[in-house]
Amino acid sequence: MRVSVLVLAGLSSAVAFAPCLPSAGPAHRAALSLRMASTSVGKTAQVPAGERLVTKIDGEDVLVINNKDTVYAISPKCPHLGLPMKSGEISDDGSGPCITCKFHNSKFKLADGKATEWTEGVMGIPGTKMLGTISGMIGGKAYSPATVYDIAVTDGEIFVDTSKTGKSGASTVAAV
Numbered sequence: 001m002r003v004s005v006l007v008l009a010g011l012s013s014a015v016a017f018a019p020c021l022p023s024a025g026p027a028h029r030a031a032l033s034l035r036m037a038s039t040s041v042g043k044t045a046q047v048p049a050g051e052r053l054v055t056k057i058d059g060e061d062v063l064v065i066n067n068k069d070t071v072y073a074i075s076p077k078c079p080h081l082g083l084p085m086k087s088g089e090i091s092d093d094g095s096g097p098c099i100t101c102k103f104h105n106s107k108f109k110l111a112d113g114k115a116t117e118w119t120e121g122v123m124g125i126p127g128t129k130m131l132g133t134i135s136g137m138i139g140g141k142a143y144s145p146a147t148v149y150d151i152a153v154t155d156g157e158i159f160v161d162t163s164k165t166g167k168s169g170a171s172t173v174a175a176v
Helices: 026-037 127-135
Strands: 038-045 052-057 058-069 070-072 090-092 097-100 107-108 115-117 148-154 157-165
Touching: 038 052, 038 058, 052 157, 058 090, 058 157, 070 097
Parallel strands: none
Antiparallel strands: 038 157, 052 058, 058 070, 070 148, 090 097, 097 107, 107 115, 148 157
16 A cells, blocks of 8 residues: 655644545545644543633633533633633523633623623622623623634544634534
């Protein structure tokens, strides 16, 4: 068997050479392309259900959250003022899991980053809705989405692609 190898200086992605594997079928080449275009952030066992992990990909912080055996990748910075959401509460009102920024109570869907609530208060203190409304007038545009990243699980390994945004979520349960 002869395997063609394509070497491109400075290119770390196998997307460029995955098609050069003549004996691999389309599904194998696609999986190889996904793995190499994305960055491994660890094994699913390292982020069990209910846990989260902050990692750096290309100098950018990424928050990986496992909610009920589905992993999501999101920027840990709130789009309102850039404050950290790493320890924000995860909740689900039936329309999908969300993370709440603990500073101004803005809430974002983990699957697409959509803002479902915007500056609903301050630091979770009851009766601060007016202060939250005022603080919502500064910083990011009202109802700006959080940045979510493409995520995949292959053979128990979690891969995140920060070049693809707008959709996140992958099951950690192996297909039977």
